[in-house]
Amino acid sequence: MSRTDDNGDGAEHTVTWRELLAETRGLLDDDTHARWICETATGSSPTEFAALHDQAATERAVARLDAMVARARSGEPIQYVLGSWGFRHLDLAIDDRVLIPRPETELVAETAIELAAASGPIRRVADLGTGSGAIGLAMADELPHEGTTVWITDASSDALDVARANLAGLGRSAVNVVVRQGSWTDALTDGSSFDVVVSNPPYVAEASPDIESLVSEWEPSTALFSGSDGLDDIRRLVRDVPRRLRPGGWLVLEHGHDQGDAVRSLMEGAGLSEVETRRDLAGHDRMTLGRRPSRLFASRTGSAPVPDAVVGVRCLENTVSDYAHLLQWLATPEVLEWYEGRDKTFDLADVLAEYGPDGEHERDGTIPAIIELDGDPIGYIQLYELDDPDDAAGFDLDDGRGIWSFDLYLGRPDLFGQGIGRTVCRATAEYLLAVRGARDVVIVPHVENSRAIAAYRGAGFVGDHVVHEHEMHEGVMRDALRLHYRPTV
Incomplete structure (x- = not known):
């Protein structure tokens, strides 16, 4: 006209x-x-x-x-015609290479952001199958700028081109974003562990009568359809993601309104805990989340003054609470006397460098864990295999492969001498033999630490081999006593 x-x-x-x-x-x-x-x-x-x-x-x-x-x-969707669409606080460029961001997915992003914000001062999160980048870029935009890393991944190079265009407009938070191409966890190439993994995967059954023609005709089919029941990609995510989560980390999945029961069953079958389905604003099942368990094992004390209490050991979680407990305990002279030395001081940076994400323990495969008494944190234990030749030599062993050890302390002096350490030691050794497949379990307390040695012997450890100058402690090279787990009953 x-x-x-x-x-x-x-x-x-x-x-x-x-x-x-x-x-x-x-x-x-x-x-x-x-x-x-x-x-x-x-x-x-x-x-x-x-x-x-x-x-x-x-x-x-x-x-x-x-x-x-x-x-x-x-008939083209108005979102594609406009070339952009709002998602939470972002204005995203979109076209027919990616799905149109929807209000329901904003709730999924909100959940992922809340869970990630509850992590420690250093957090790593991932949005798998990111499409336009909606969820991942919202996380980068809304989470604290300091200490946050967000991975956005997609198998489609076209989708990643759109996501990169949106990343360019993110501002200073863009420096926190890592972009990788690959199918689901295949894109997580460097062995990193994550506090939250979130995804809005394809979840429409191939013959579904519910999908609107406007959606099926215009939006990319690879981002919509997933097998005869719509669960093929969700099955793969539930199978593969847990091993990429830190202890206590979360998997959050968007899914169809009639798939809540099925997704909960898949997550529970994969060993995730605290599995929960949440509804969207219309009252429909919309997302299911589950957590990687951090519990390793538990045992009961058998004698006074804490009879029949549950002593549990769980992996250290990437939370401010766990780091605060470590800081408190590592400022206790009664702990430092035999653990790190009373000449040591620790701040949060020191704790994170050793125990936190990408810290020394995460890099070398040590399992840092919290000791709990009836659910309350009371101490620390770390488990490790002596598979490094230098580690084995430090124990006067020629070959440490398959041999595990551990170090522990109770952070509360009022609990010393009550049999808790003995219970933890025995339960730890049994766990390493039964679950980790250890061929032997050894420990090396300082020879002067008579209280610890008595507890270890009471737990079933025996031996009299002295490892001379085992480690530097308070400025002196200390001898240690190597003990092997050999329970009589």
Whole structure:
């Protein structure tokens, strides 16, 4: 349709945006979509566009408007026509290479953000199958800038091109984002562990009668359909993601309204704990989350003064609470006397460097863990295999492969001498033999630490081999006594 005409006196009349808006409303029969398209054609906000109503339209803007109206009238989703769509606090560029971000997925992102925010001061999260980058970039945008790393991955190079375009507009938080191509966990190439892994995977059954034609005709099928029951990709994620979670880490999956029971069953079958399905604002099952258990083992004390209490050992979790306990215990002279030395001081940076994400223990395979008494943290224990030749030599062993050891302390001096250490030692040795497949379990307390040696012997450890100058402690190279677990009953 012509945008200029002769007004009868030989002069041309230039069309205004008020007239174009009215014309667009008539063509689309949708007031909201018409306004959005006009705003996009002018590159203006709603407030700015209102001020343009009586201004003449440029030829270039009219051509852009005509093209968008034609696309909308052909049935193309309005989100693709506009070329961008809001998601939480972000304005995302989108086109038919990626799914249209939906309000239901905003709730999934909110859950992932809340869980990640509850992690320690250093956190790593991943959005697998990121598409436009919606969930992952929202996490990068809303989580603390310091200490956060967000991985966004997709098997589709086209989708990652869109995600990278959106990443470019993220601002300073963009430096926290890692982009990788690959199918699900295959994209997590460096062996990193994560505090939260979230995904909005394909979950529509191939023959589903519920999917709208507008969706199936325009949005990428590879991001929609997943086998005969819609669960093929979810099955793979539930199978593979837990091994990439830190102890206590979360898997969060969006799924169909009728898939909650099935996804909960899959997560529980994979050994995840605290499995829960949450609903969207319409009251439909929309996401299921589960946590990697941190519990390693538990035992009961058998004598006074704490008879029949449950002594448990769980992996150290990446939480402020666990680090705070370590800081408290590592400032206790009665602990440091035999553990690190009373000449040592620790701050949060020291604790994170040794025990936290990407810290010394995570890199060398040591399992840092918390000792609990009836659920309350009371001490620390670390388990490790002597498979490194230097570690074996430090124990006067020629070959440490298959031989495990551990170090522990109770952080509360009021619990010393009550049999708790003995219970932990015996339960730890049994766990290492039964679950970790250890061929032997050895420990090396300082020879002067008579209280610890008595506890170890009471737990079933025997031996009299002295490892000379085992380690530096309070400025002196200390001898240690190597004991082997040899229970009599």
